[in-house]
Every structure is written in C-alpha cells, then in structure tokens.
Amino acid sequence: MMYKFLITIELQPNTLDKILEVAPKAQAATRAEEGCLAYDFFTCTDDPNKLVFIECFTSKAAHDAHMEEAHTKEFIAFHEQFHKSLTFEVIEES
Numbered sequence: 001m002m003y004k005f006l007i008t009i010e011l012q013p014n015t016l017d018k019i020l021e022v023a024p025k026a027q028a029a030t031r032a033e034e035g036c037l038a039y040d041f042f043t044c045t046d047d048p049n050k051l052v053f054i055e056c057f058t059s060k061a062a063h064d065a066h067m068e069e070a071h072t073k074e075f076i077a078f079h080e081q082f083h084k085s086l087t088f089e090v091i092e093e094s
Contacts, residue, residue: 007053015082026075035062
C-alpha cells in the first residue's frame, strides 16, 4: 500500500512567490529520495494564498525518512513563517 497525502497551506497574503522560489529545489531533492513516488505542489486558481502539496511514498517509513532529511527540515522551516494554517490529510485510493 502506498502512503499518499495532501497538504493544504493557507498563506499570509503576498507570500506565495517566496515559497515558489525555493519549492522546486525541495521538490527535486525529495523526488530523488528512495521511496518517493510523487511530490508535486499546486497553486489554487481561485485563491492565490493557498498552496497544495500532493505527495506519495512507498510506505509510511519512507515518508518518515523523508521528514528526517535536511532539505525537508530546511524547506518546512522556511515556509512555516508564512502560514496562516496547514492541513495534513492522509488519503487512500478507493
């Protein structure tokens, strides 16, 4: 079974571009990790202050390892300063 999840971040106004400047580097590093099947981020077309990440790993253990990577910790620390809220949802295919 895959470990797939959706992260929705509501951002403070006018901070999206700051995150989008550094997100591709985090994306490339994550996609190179063992166990990463997908790591994508999207801007909501109806809300320029909302960013959505869809991530898929081979297992929860692979995601746990991802969370210990230096590039993951650095990216999270960077974008957390711009959050209004964050929702983390584990999703399953039905």
